[in-house]
Amino acid sequence: MAAVNLLNLDRDALTAWFGTMGEKPFRARQVMRWIHKRGAADFDAMSDVARTLREKLAREATITAAPILRSGSSSDGTRKWLVGVGGDEAVETVYIPEDDRATLCISTQAGCAVNCRFCATGMQGFSRNLTTAEIIGQLWMAEHELRPAVAAAGEGATRAISNVVFMGMGEPLQNYDAVLPALRLMLDDDAYGLSRRRVTVSTSGMVPMMDKLARDCPVALAVSLHAPTDALRSELVPLNRKYPLAELLGACKRYLQHSPRDFITFEYVLIAGVNDADRQARELLQRVADVSCKINLIPFNPFAGSKYRRPDAQRVRDFAAILTEGGIVTTVRRTRGDDIDAACGQLAGAVRDRTDVAARRATIEIVAAPPPTPTPTPV
Numbered sequence: 482m483a484a485v486n487l488l489n490l491d492r493d494a495l496t497a498w499f500g501t502m503g504e505k506p507f508r509a510r511q512v513m514r515w516i517h518k519r520g521a522a523d524f525d526a527m528s529d530v531a532r533t534l535r536e537k538l539a540r541e542a543t544i545t546a547a548p549i550l551r552s553g554s555s556s557d558g559t560r561k562w563l564v565g566v567g568g569d570e571a572v573e574t575v576y577i578p579e580d581d582r583a584t585l586c587i588s589t590q591a592g593c594a595v596n597c598r599f600c601a602t603g604m605q606g607f608s609r610n611l612t613t614a615e616i617i618g619q620l621w622m623a624e625h626e627l628r629p630a631v632a633a634a635g636e637g638a639t640r641a642i643s644n645v646v647f648m649g650m651g652e653p654l655q656n657y658d659a660v661l662p663a664l665r666l667m668l669d670d671d672a673y674g675l676s677r678r679r680v681t682v683s684t685s686g687m688v689p690m691m692d693k694l695a696r697d698c699p700v701a702l703a704v705s706l707h708a709p710t711d712a713l714r715s716e717l718v719p720l721n722r723k724y725p726l727a728e729l730l731g732a733c734k735r736y737l738q739h740s741p742r743d744f745i746t747f748e749y750v751l752i753a754g755v756n757d758a759d760r761q762a763r764e765l766l767q768r769v770a771d772v773s774c775k776i777n778l779i780p781f782n783p784f785a786g787s788k789y790r791r792p793d794a795q796r797v798r799d800f801a802a803i804l805t806e807g808g809i810v811t812t813v814r815r816t817r818g819d820d821i822d823a824a825c826g827q828l829a830g831a832v833r834d835r836t837d838v839a840a841r842r843a844t845i846e847i848v849a850a851p852p853p854t855p856t857p858t859p860v
């Protein structure tokens with residue numbers, strides 16, 4: 482019988498698996514703490530687990546994360562790992578430290594089937610879903626790679642990573658069955674113990690799965706909007722033809738009834754001459770008027786083979802100002818880790834084409850825009 486990779490199992494699955502081995506549930510908890518809290522990669526290290534059980538585990542199970550193919554650190558502290566997921570496929574994990582938090586951006590699929598027109602991952606096409614082990618393995622690997630440096634820096638920090646965003650490669654809600662146990666492990670006190678508010682799933686608008694997530698494991702939600710009208714959104718995000726804006730915004734409102742945060746974050750990639758006009762900012766204000774939200778503007782990050790351009794800084798500021806004046810808290814994402822291509826889609830692309838170092842994509846840091854003016858949202 483093939484060995485079971487314990488990184489695939491959340492608490493319930495691990496407890497059930499120990500049950501099939503004739504072991505008590507508390508063993509599952511003990512082993513879970515070793516794996517996820519302490520980063521154990523082999524059973525020998527588990528000193529409070531009886532030797533006979535350790536030997537049995539070594540025969541029946543493994544703790545196997547996807548291998549790191551390459552990594553890089555930027556002068557601003559950003560770290561990036563290229564993780565091999567079989568064949569010539571690779572995905573990216575990016576760590577972004579800031580003053581008050583440290584965010585890990587993780588991937589859920591090799592490639593992506595949604596095929597958004599402005600996305601390097603989408604343009605690669607879809608290869609396959611990652612397993613739960615490959616998804617949680619990114620956090621397991623990064624947390625335990627980084628923790629020694631965090632501990633050495635003092636200040637009492639016991640964890641390297643305080644926030645996780647599902648904003649790497651892939652559409653998380655098209656790989657729901659593998660993502661859900663990974664989410665549960667992130668929140669589990671015997672694993673990573675992150676609060677629901679500090680784990681954000683980003684989706685291009687898989688409406689039925691948004692409802693399912695609200696029931697199964699409500700975490701913070703970011704929705705990739707990118708356009709104020711169905712005509713334009715269907716062009717940029719083909720999934721809009723299946724789940725148009727009215728349905729998507731309806732799902733957002735339903736999600737808010739379960740969400741750990743009292744707003745949805747709308748992501749909006751700003752593309753020069755496509756969706757960045759003042760008129761479109763005003764249309765956007767009207768579209769989202771009855772959804773409690775924040776808007777995160779992401780100036781388009783060009784990549785080789787893309788026909789789109791990034792708007793200039795003034796255009797971005799003017800677009801943001803209209804939203805802010807309309808009463809919506811608006812932030813602009815700024816690029817980090819440029820010197821290591823710490824942009825999702827970038828390093829994995831470079832595996833196939835090592836000469837392609839000029840193209841840059843978005844990174845995760847969010848910079849607060851000026852506070853909103855007291856003007857009420859127009860109705």
Ligand code: SAH
Nearest residue numbers: 600648651652683684685705748781782843
């Ligand atoms: N598939 C999910 C999550 C991963 S993408 C989603 O689409 O929401 C994370 C964010 O990066 C999304 O808002 C996505 O639209 C944006 N993005 C993709 N390509 C980009 C590019 N070239 N420039 C700027 N942002 C991009």
Ligand code: SF4
Nearest residue numbers: 593595597600603685
């Ligand atoms: Fe997939 Fe998100 Fe890229 Fe669209 S933006 S192709 S949903 S990864």
